[in-house]
Amino acid sequence: MRAYVRFRLPDGNAVELGHGDLIGRLWSAALSIPDARVSEAHAMVSLRGQELLLLPLRGRFSTDGKRLSSLVLAAGQRVTLADGFDLEVEEVSLPAAVFAVEGEGLARVVVTGVCSLLTRPRPELVPRLVPDAPAYLWGDGEGWCLTVNGTSRAIRIGDTWELDGRQFRAVGLALDSAGNSATRQEAGAARSLRIVAQFDSVHVHTEGGGRWRLEGLPRA
Numbered sequence: 001m002r003a004y005v006r007f008r009l010p011d012g013n014a015v016e017l018g019h020g021d022l023i024g025r026l027w028s029a030a031l032s033i034p035d036a037r038v039s040e041a042h043a044m045v046s047l048r049g050q051e052l053l054l055l056p057l058r059g060r061f062s063t064d065g066k067r068l069s070s071l072v073l074a075a076g077q078r079v080t081l082a083d084g085f086d087l088e089v090e091e092v093s094l095p096a097a098v099f100a101v102e103g104e105g106l107a108r109v110v111v112t113g114v115c116s117l118l119t120r121p122r123p124e125l126v127p128r129l130v131p132d133a134p135a136y137l138w139g140d141g142e143g144w145c146l147t148v149n150g151t152s153r154a155i156r157i158g159d160t161w162e163l164d165g166r167q168f169r170a171v172g173l174a175l176d177s178a179g180n181s182a183t184r185q186e187a188g189a190a191r192s193l194r195i196v197a198q199f200d201s202v203h204v205h206t207e208g209g210g211r212w213r214l215e216g217l218p219r220a
Contacts (some may be wrong), residue, residue: 024058094175
């Protein structure tokens with residue numbers, strides 16, 4: 001129960017990416033590419049309706065020499081992230097339903113790859129491995145597993161567990177609804193954002209003091 005795309009890398013290795021997975025130079029990216037030609041957060045796989053899309057973030061990509069603002073992924077495509085660096089789309093899997101988790105303070109979130117389930121300061125499902133997280137959800141190629149305090153077990157739809165005094169539950173989510181599920185969830189009231197746009201960058205300031213800088217290139 002996982003929507004994914006399998007890419008073949010230039011070195012011959014293959015990797016499967018799902019909803020919310022990042023491609024880029026960052027070590028935390030689901031597909032981390034240590035190459036100066038690739039941006040830190042170059043692109044993202046996103047589930048929209050019943051399609052998996054590749055979306056550019058801080059980088060660009062093209063197919064057949066044409067630069068794209070988005071790409072509906074399909075087997076047989078060749079995606080160029082940078083000159084001399086291509087990804088071949090080997091398979092796109094779109095099941096009728098996907099695996100998700102919900103709980104007290106956590107809206108329903110699609111599970112993809114390896115996710116860390118945090119409870120403090122608020123419940124959050126992070127789509128990567130976070131050291132010392134109280135729990136992890138991950139796929140073994142045949143099903144899904146839950147690791148709590150170092151102990152792992154298989155997990156199926158309908159299973160529940162308690163973590164730091166909160167109840168969580170594994171659920172199925174229809175594919176056409178999964179694209180509306182956030183990859184990260186903030187509990188509580190929405191926080192205000194202050195966005196400052198400059199010539200080639202955007203600065204995002206959150207109410208809690210967080211700051212992010214997004215860089216890009218002007219359209220030709």
